[in-house]
Amino acid sequence: MKIIVSKVSGFCSGVRRTLKLVWDALERCSGRVYVDGETVHNRLVMQALEDANVKLFRDSDQRCIVPNDCIVTRAHGIPESRYSQLKGCFKNVTDGTCSHVAGVLQLIKHVSGEARDVVIVGNSEHPEVITLVDAARGGKCFVINSAEQVKSLPHDLTRVLLIAQSTIDGELFADVAKAIGEKYSDAEVKNTICGSSRVRQRAILDLAREGVEAIIVVGGKHSSNTTVLVKVARRTGLPVFHIEVAAELPLNELEKFCSIGVATGASTSEEMVREVVDSLREKCVGKRIPNA
Ligand code: SF4
Known part of the structure; x- marks a missing residue:
């Protein structure tokens, strides 16, 4: 393997x-x-x-x-x-706020200070989105999580700024941006998905391109960025396993694959990745070709 x-x-x-x-x-x-x-x-x-x-x-x-x-x-x-x-x-x-989130907060404050309205693509219950909504006090603010929901936004919004929760799916944001552009001719679209989330989403697709037969995503079950990675991985059509720790690896199922990709969420340490790779090596690789 x-x-x-x-x-x-x-x-x-x-x-x-x-x-x-x-x-x-x-x-x-x-x-x-x-x-x-x-x-x-x-x-x-x-x-x-x-x-x-x-x-x-x-x-x-x-x-x-x-x-x-x-x-x-x-x-x-x-x-x-x-x-x-x-x-x-x-x-x-x-203040432990990530500098990327702090930058988006500044942007929202600036825009809502001009009484413009803000649309955020994300999960309304996520702490980051709660913070972003709080910053948009000068104008109206809406949180949506599908292109379909653009239809339910009021028609009379003022110079809409469309932004994203930092960890959402890039494809979802592109779909919403298209729908927003069609509805509001003066809307401004800022893709505020952070660099880390973008490269992690792209790296999953690279794993599929490299020919892996299955993908393991390591990260918290309630972590926003990890669940997005699982979604992106599922779009490749490959079998996907979402685990939090090495002990959850379904080793019997994994044994049948000749190559496996391992991806991680933003809140998963290198040490946890090493544990997963070591477990795979120990239980599966020895039976095939060691090449990790
Ligand atoms: S995923 Fe990491 S880099 Fe991106 S916004 Fe969150 S804390 Fe910052």
Whole structure:
């Protein structure tokens, strides 16, 4: 069996930076270190933080916060009201927002300051989208997740800006952009899918082009970018297996393939990828041609 790891694997730069901020806080903060919500959507990463004594901040914790406690916000961004609330509780708040998301927030604030309306393609319940909607207070803001939903948007929107949640499917965004362009002649389309998500989506297609017979996607089951990668992988028509950890590998099923591609979400560490590759090598490759 040949194992081909996607050209882009391991944490994205935004996740790496936010996690470093948390680990740095553990070193320099003399009090307790908190995170506000899941820093990243990966339960193993969150477990590692918990094991290092990082605490998930809950509103009920407010009464117990002392001056030398610290908090780091998540990579997905945080609404201004929430940031102010944290500032009211903690003397030391570190903004963990990924620089890409921060850039999109600036764009939305600028546009909605001109009372223009914003349409976001994404999941309305995702923390990043909640933060983007919060920033679009100057005009109307709509969140949709299909080209079909463009039909239900009001006709009288003002100079629409169309943007994307950073991790959505590029094909979905292109379909929505086409429908928006047909409905609003003065719409501005900005593809704000981040670089990391774009190259990961492309790298999955490269795996298929290289002739793999099946694709394993490693990443959190509730991670937005990982589930998009699974969707992109399924479009290739190949068998796709979405796992969070090496222990979930369906080794009996995988044995029948001569070559397997391994791709990872943005919140999956290199170490987790190595574990998956090592398990495949140990259980399957020995029986065929070692070529990973
Ligand atoms: S997936 Fe993209 S937007 Fe999200 S943290 Fe990573 S680099 Fe930033």
